[in-house]
Amino acid sequence: MLESIEKLRKAFDEALAKVSDNDELEKLRVAFLGKKGAVTDSMKELKNMDNEARKEFGKEINVLKDNIDSAIRSFADKMMNAQIEKQIEQARKFDFTVPSSQPEGSLHPITLVQRRIEEIFKSMGFIIEDGIEIQTEYNNFEAVNIPKNHPARDMQDTYYLSNGQLLKTHTSAAQNYIMRKYGAPKKGEPPLKVLFPGRCFRNENIDACHENTFWQMEGMMIGEDISISNLIYFMKVLLSEVFERDVKVRLRPGFFPFVEPGFELDINCLICGGEGCPTCKNSGWLELLPCGMIHPNVLKMGGIDHDKYTGFAFGLGLTRLAMMKYEITDIRVLNSGNLKALKQFVS
Numbered sequence: 001m002l003e004s005i006e007k008l009r010k011a012f013d014e015a016l017a018k019v020s021d022n023d024e025l026e027k028l029r030v031a032f033l034g035k036k037g038a039v040t041d042s043m044k045e046l047k048n049m050d051n052e053a054r055k056e057f058g059k060e061i062n063v064l065k066d067n068i069d070s071a072i073r074s075f076a077d078k079m080m081n082a083q084i085e086k087q088i089e090q091a092r093k094f095d096f097t098v099p100s101s102q103p104e105g106s107l108h109p110i111t112l113v114q115r116r117i118e119e120i121f122k123s124m125g126f127i128i129e130d131g132i133e134i135q136t137e138y139n140n141f142e143a144v145n146i147p148k149n150h151p152a153r154d155m156q157d158t159y160y161l162s163n164g165q166l167l168k169t170h171t172s173a174a175q176n177y178i179m180r181k182y183g184a185p186k187k188g189e190p191p192l193k194v195l196f197p198g199r200c201f202r203n204e205n206i207d208a209c210h211e212n213t214f215w216q217m218e219g220m221m222i223g224e225d226i227s228i229s230n231l232i233y234f235m236k237v238l239l240s241e242v243f244e245r246d247v248k249v250r251l252r253p254g255f256f257p258f259v260e261p262g263f264e265l266d267i268n269c270l271i272c273g274g275e276g277c278p279t280c281k282n283s284g285w286l287e288l289l290p291c292g293m294i295h296p297n298v299l300k301m302g303g304i305d306h307d308k309y310t311g312f313a314f315g316l317g318l319t320r321l322a323m324m325k326y327e328i329t330d331i332r333v334l335n336s337g338n339l340k341a342l343k344q345f346v347s
């Protein structure tokens with residue numbers, strides 16, 4: 001009987017030597033170890049043997065079974081390694097320096113102006129913070145001095161989520177968090193200067209200069225003796241560096257519950273030169289950069305001593321700035337994903 005085991009071993013070794021892929025290996029496994037396989041068949045003979053022979057044959061056939069099983073596994077591993085080696089070899093032959101036939105990508109115009117402004121403000125000592133898009137009602141409204149039922153809430157028609165939170169309507173929603181994170185500057189430290197861009201959402205009627213999803217860029221400076229002169233200085237630097245040419249602006253009083261005094265800084269429409277067009281709703285001016293001195297209540301809610309510290313804040317309309325910078329007549333182009341239109345802007 002033991003001879004039959006030896007025959008099986010030989011037959012398996014010969015068959016394994018001829019295997020060249022996974023399918024053949026699986027067929028071989030079934031032929032020897034499957035339910036109707038040669039090894040399984042041999043094991044059925046055990047019941048016809050006397051005790052002594054069963055003990056000896058049982059031991060040897062189980063050894064053979066284990067040997068065949070591990071031979072199949074290691075053969076499978078070897079084939080897999082060979083395949084990986086082949087793929088690595090092919091990857092080595094790939095020349096990454098050959099120019100691609102795929103068209104090149106480009107940065108979105110909003111990203112371009114965002115990066116430029118971040119560069120300008122970083123060079124003046126500002127740190128950049130990233131405001132989250134889903135906000136609490138408290139951060140978006142209460143913490144910036146817009147209590148429940150305040151009429152200012154109506155100006156920012158809000159998308160509420162089913163859990164009571166909301167999509168932030170303005171970047172000012174991060175003011176409280178940033179004040180609490182950094183606190184007022186300690187004695188001898190420079191003022192706190194932070195820039196925080198972000199996407200905002202309002203349930204707007206969309207037209208050439210209003211989107212329901214648009215970008216703002218908020219800036220804040222807090223310290224002892226910060227005044228309107230500081231605010232005007234930074235606004236001037238911002239506009240002259242971004243536009244690299246003279247642009248006409250006007251400053252007028254503006255009401256925002258979180259600043260006192262508050263201002264609206266409008267830009268003379270660069271699409272029509274102030275003549276009036278759909279982009280500026282025929283007024284010749286575009287609201288671009290509201291700003292003001294931070295209201296003492298807002299400082300207080302941010303944990304900052306409003307008797308000792310003052311600060312300014314601005315909420316630049318980044319999407320509109322991109323429109324003016326690149327003379328884009330309709331805001332809808334910016335969220336359109338129209339690559340033909342968006343690819344033209346390079347710096």
Ligand code: FA5
Nearest residue numbers: 170172204210211214287288290291313314315317320
């Ligand atoms: C605000 O959102 C205030 N948080 C700004 C602010 C910050 C004021 C700090 C004072 C101090 P306002 O709702 O006006 O303000 O929006 C600011 C700017 O965002 C606008 O001037 C405009 O340029 C831009 N903007 C507002 N709504 C839209 C819209 N639907 N589509 C495109 N741009 C918009």
